[in-house]
Amino acid sequence: MHRAFDRTTDADPGAVDDRDVAALHNAMSEAADERRCALFLDFDGTLVEIAPTPDAVTVSPAIAASLGGLRNVLEGALAIVTGRPIADVERYLPGLSLDVCGMHGLERRVGGVTVSPEFPDLSAEISVLHDRLSDHPGVLVEDKGIGVAVHWRLAPDAATVAQDALADLARRLGPGYRIQDGKSVRELVPGTSHKGEAIRDLMCDPPYAGRVPVFVGDDRTDERGFEVVEEMGGVGVKIGPGETLASRRIDTPAALEHLLVRWAVGGLGLLDIPRS
Numbered sequence: 001m002h003r004a005f006d007r008t009t010d011a012d013p014g015a016v017d018d019r020d021v022a023a024l025h026n027a028m029s030e031a032a033d034e035r036r037c038a039l040f041l042d043f044d045g046t047l048v049e050i051a052p053t054p055d056a057v058t059v060s061p062a063i064a065a066s067l068g069g070l071r072n073v074l075e076g077a078l079a080i081v082t083g084r085p086i087a088d089v090e091r092y093l094p095g096l097s098l099d100v101c102g103m104h105g106l107e108r109r110v111g112g113v114t115v116s117p118e119f120p121d122l123s124a125e126i127s128v129l130h131d132r133l134s135d136h137p138g139v140l141v142e143d144k145g146i147g148v149a150v151h152w153r154l155a156p157d158a159a160t161v162a163q164d165a166l167a168d169l170a171r172r173l174g175p176g177y178r179i180q181d182g183k184s185v186r187e188l189v190p191g192t193s194h195k196g197e198a199i200r201d202l203m204c205d206p207p208y209a210g211r212v213p214v215f216v217g218d219d220r221t222d223e224r225g226f227e228v229v230e231e232m233g234g235v236g237v238k239i240g241p242g243e244t245l246a247s248r249r250i251d252t253p254a255a256l257e258h259l260l261v262r263w264a265v266g267g268l269g270l271l272d273i274p275r276s
């Protein structure tokens with residue numbers, strides 16, 4: 001089986017084999033005119049490499065340009081589905097005004113209309129979390145407005161302290177919230193937020209309705225999204241190694257970037273990627 005389709009590959013995550021990318025692109029393009037896609041893209045670890053801190057990511061000019069082109073190819077059916085707030089996406093992809101499901105779907109900006117709920121009980125607790133973790137300078141508390149994340153990528157020895165602090169906060173706030181774990185990060189978010197539900201909601205209305213959903217992501221928080229799109233007859237695409245509910249796989253964000261650029265100029269056909 002071709003390496004780019006190999007679910008068990010543990011190839012160098014920094015490597016991009018252009019032959020793999022070209023073969024995958026060709027396989028996708030064969031389906032371009034037959035079935036139309038709605039494309040949902042995670043941000044960190046998918047469109048950009050994960051950085052030591054959330055503020056340290058960089059978006060390549062090619063990614064930004066290809067997203068604008070792809071949105072036109074897909075007649076608007078393209079959205080970023082991320083754990084970050086919408087404001088972060090706007091900061092890293094300025095001027096595109098893309099549809100965004102931020103905060104794992106709690107915040108929505110679709111067709112230029114933004115909906116963002118408030119959670120005052122959580123807001124009051126974030127300063128308490130800051131105080132509790134202030135003795136661990138490598139631990140970053142990220143106030144997302146309607147959620148909070150603790151990152152320990154820079155302080156792996158403090159992982160347990162950070163995890164416990166957020167678990168205690170979850171207990172204080174009660175069942176309206178839930179914890180979700182990512183790569184060196186633990187988040188507390190309102191219990192109603194899931195990327196999968198956000199995708200399902202968007203698929204109910206134009207320009208998404210009637211298309212085949214494709215979701216590309218890299219992390220455990222993307223698994224519900226993979227599950228939903230596969231249930232709907234679409235395609236989940238996992239970036240990188242690891243167990244997943246996605247049926248397809250691409251090795252690195254850099255390889256995805258190659259594909260997005262080519263799809264943007266040559267039309268999109270994503271649905272006949274050979275299964276591993």
Ligand SMILES: [Mg+2]
Binds near residue numbers: 043218
């Ligand atoms: Mg991600």
